[in-house]
Amino acid sequence: MTGTWLLGIAAVLMISAVTLFYTLSDIPRPETLPLPQVATILYSDGSVMARIGTVNRTIVKLDRVPASVRWDILAAEDRGFYKEPGVSIKGTMRAAISDLTGGDPQGGSGITQQYAKNAYLSNARTLSRKLKELAIAVKLSRQYSKDQILEFYLNTVYFGRGAYGIQAAAETFFGRDVSKLNTAQGAVLAAQLRAPSYYDPAVNPREAQARWRYVVRGMLSTKHLSQEQADKLVYPNVLRPDNGTLGTTGPTALIVHQVIQDLETHGITEAEINTRGLRIQTTIDRNAQNVALSSIRQTFANLTPQQRNFKNALVAVHPKTGAVVAYYGGPNGKNYAGKVDNFDWAGIGSRPPGSSFKPFTLATVLTQTMRKTAARPALTISSFVDGSYCVLIQGRQICNDPGDRGVSSSSVSVSLAMKYSLNTTFDQLAEQAGPNNVAATAHAAGIAKTDGNGKKTLANSNGRTGFGIGIGDYAVRPIDQAVGFATFANNGGRNDPYFVQKAVDSNGETVYEHKQATKRALDPKVANDV
Structure with a gap:
């Protein structure tokens, strides 16, 4: 009975709060909204790395926006916009409870509530903000x-690359007036809205196209x-980003881009980054970054014509915290072949890691030995195994590198x-330990379980993992x-990678601060032996 009374009191208080906000709140029109403030991104020592947030916004009438493009937007963000009420009480309450309890950021908002949120330029995870959003939406x-x-919504929503509103987005991504957009182009812009930095076609082409297909299915x-x-419909050509923006x-x-995505993961949108004048302290060590860039330049200084198609990446992670202290994802400009390459090969791209994956195979074998796993060989680093120059595994001949012929041995x-x-x-150890077990060890240690398209990693196109995992046959991201x-360096304790230490707004209020959460992935003895 007491619980029922408490719920009733809480409901009355919430209704009263919404009523109060309804009475006192004005409805901001697009032309009255404050212009964004520049955000400053800092190295870990507090020195400036970059300033972002160039303003680009032009207000247009709805009839300038082709009907098909409007439906693209609604297919992505609010398919029941014209049929349903402008607010979702249930969705708002669910999102508010999740926010207050520290759960994952919840959507729960259609077009109307999104505009209400944009109008207040805040994603603060508080009940009062949610109630104010609800009152304005009503x-x-x-x-x-x-x-x-x-x-209102189309003139204020953020599409990425500094473009606020659909007219600025049409110019930024397609170099044309919004009235000239076709359905396919509108779907590209609609696909951006969920996470503009992540779904930018120049940054994440596969995921951008997957989201585009989602919008098209929504139109259907x-x-x-x-x-x-x-x-x-064919995915249209999209202009490359103007880095100046x-x-x-x-x-x-x-x-x-990684900094923005890190903050978005914790509920702070790119639009908020660009509007609140945030000072964002990253984990990037200025000296370590300079050494990384110097190493890239020196290592790849004298390439032959055949070598100029190389793609390189570098990531340095602090073992005790997971802080990314140095990062090189690619040139984000002209590559060694003189072609424009804006792809992030460190955080998005993946390639088979080859022999550098062997430590995960060894860790799997040693873990099974410690656990006395049935039907698995009991091996330590001192045990003797087959290292013949060539062996036959499941009908396939596997050989060591020619340079290893002299050290190859059956024992x-x-x-x-x-x-x-x-x-x-x-390869033999992976077969004996079980390829799926090797994959499980790697996933526990930090290899992502799915790629950007939601497909299983460390597996072939059919979702199966073979003994080739033992020598790194399956693609992995450098990060x-x-x-x-x-x-391994942290005695088996895994820390997820992160780029942002802390973010403070122009009023000095902390809007985000990283909290470390180390997870036990490997036994310390196994990590030490590897």
């Missing part, structure tokens, strides 16, 4: 038509596209097999590999 729904609300489900029309160029801009210690990186030994190695 007031919006009563005072304005659906078309007017949609117009709302019957604003026929199947025949959808089948004819980001506030920095070259490799540093890729770090800025070699595990430690020497690791020292000389013998392929035959580690994940760095985290995995940091786990």
Whole structure:
């Protein structure tokens, strides 16, 4: 009975608060909203790395926006906009409870509530902010038509690359007036809204196109596209970003993207970063970053014409914390072949790591020995195993590198097999330990379980893992590999990688601060032996 009374009192208080906010709150129109403030991104020592947040906004009437583009937006963000009420009480309460209890950031907001949130330029995870958002959304729904609300939203929502509103977005991404956009182009812009930095086609092309297909499917489900029309749609050409709008160029801009994504993961949107004048202290060590860039330049200074298609990346992670202290994702400009390359090869790109993956295979074998796993070989680093130059595994001939012929042997210690990186030994160990078990060890140590498209990692296109995992046959992101190695260095304790130490707004209020949470991935003895 007491619980029922408490719930009743809480409900009355919330209704009273919404009523108060409803009475006192004005409805901001797009042209009255404050212009964004520049955000400052700092190295770990407090020196300035970059300043971002160039303002780009032009207000247009709704009738300038083609109908198909409007439906693109609604397919992505609020498919029931014209049929349903402007507010979701249940969704708002769910999001507020999650925010207050420290859960994952919740959406729970349609177009109307999103505009209300944008109007107040804050994503503070507080109940009062949620109630104020709800009150303004209710007031919006009563005072304005659906078309007017949609117009407000389209003129204020952030699309990425410094573009606020759909006119600025049309110019930024396609170099044309919004009235000239077609359905496919509108779907690209709609796909951006969920996370503008992450779904930028120049930054994350695969994920951007996957999200674009989601929007097209939404247009089908709302019957604003026929199947025949959808089948004819082709992902359009998108302009490359003007680095000047980001506030920095070259490799540093890729770090800025990672910083933005880190904050977005914790509920602080790119729009908020660009509007609140945040000072963001990163984990990047200025000296370590300079050494990293110097190493890249020296290592790849004298490439032959055939070598100029190389893609390189570098990530340094602090083992005790997971802080990324140095990061190079690529040139973010012209590559060695003279072609424009804006892709982030460290945080998004993945390639088979080869022999550098063998420590995970060894860790799996040693863990099984410690646990006395049934039907698995009991091996230590001093045990002797097969390191023959060539062996036959499941009908496939596997051989060591030609340079290892002199150290190959049918009986070699595990430690020497690791020292000389013998392929035959580690493929056999992976088969004996179980390829899926090797994958599980790597995932626990820090290798992501899924890629950006939600597909299983450390597996082939059919989702199966073979013994080739023993010598790194499956693609891995450099940042994940760095985290995995940091786990070994940290006695088996894994820390997820992060770029942001702390973010403070222009009023000095802390809006985010990193909290460390080390997880036990490997037994310390196993980590030490590896």
